[in-house]
Amino acid sequence: MAENFDWHCDPINGGTVIDAKYRNTQNVRRFFKAEIGDHFKFDRPFMAWMKAHEGATMAEAAAEWRRRDQATK
Numbered sequence: 168m169a170e171n172f173d174w175h176c177d178p179i180n181g182g183t184v185i186d187a188k189y190r191n192t193q194n195v196r197r198f199f200k201a202e203i204g205d206h207f208k209f210d211r212p213f214m215a216w217m218k219a220h221e222g223a224t225m226a227e228a229a230a231e232w233r234r235r236d237q238a239t240k
Contacts, residue, residue: 181226189217202229206236 172183174190179198191214199207202225213232220228 179225181224181229183225185217185221185223185225185228187221189221191217198225199229199232202226203232203236207232 172186172188174188174192175194177194179194181202183198191209196207196209213235216231217228220231
């Protein structure tokens with residue numbers, strides 16, 4: 168990924184890599200809602216996971232969110 172990836176407006180797909188400049192933006196929320204559905208929401212533990220997993224892809228992040236969601240059901 169480009170060094171100056173803008174989490175606010177650059178296109179995000181499953182292959183987008185979480186970098187040190189990652190931010191929980193509306194653009195990121197749109198990606199997750201498209202991937203997961205309208206029931207997606209950020210919570211503190213998931214936001215911490217995102218910050219701690221630099222180098223993971225957004226597809227891996229979506230899979231982690233689904234795993235956490237299933238564990239609460």
